[in-house]
Amino acid sequence: MSKRLFFGPDPERSRLRATVTSIEKALHELPSDAAGTKDLQDSFSSLVTQLALGPEPELRQCPNCSYFGMRAASVCGHCWTKLVPPASIEN
Numbered sequence: 217m218s219k220r221l222f223f224g225p226d227p228e229r230s231r232l233r234a235t236v237t238s239i240e241k242a243l244h245e246l247p248s249d250a251a252g253t254k255d256l257q258d259s260f261s262s263l264v265t266q267l268a269l270g271p272e273p274e275l276r277q278c279p280n281c282s283y284f285g286m287r288a289a290s291v292c293g294h295c296w297t298k299l300v301p302p303a304s305i306e307n
């Protein structure tokens with residue numbers, strides 16, 4: 217699919233987030249007194265800030281038209297179908 221027909225989760229950003237998370241984990245496992253660890257952590261932290269990925273968006277799909285909208289939305293932004301609040305789905 218070369219053209220995105222709907223707004224949905226961005227797979228590239230999701231992959232970047234996953235990579236950032238795994239590097240962060242690896243950095244935290246480095247001995248904190250090793251030479252260069254602090255510099256590496258600081259540089260990586262700066263990189264993460266510049267990427268500005270933000271949190272993984274909480275999205276869900278409209279059961280009526282399959283449009284991706286914010287998880288907390290009470291109506292679909294595309295077809296205006298009323299959506300059940302997430303809390304009553306989970307409980």
Ligand SMILES: [Zn+2]
Pocket residue numbers: 278279280281282283292293294295296297
């Ligand atoms: Zn919809």
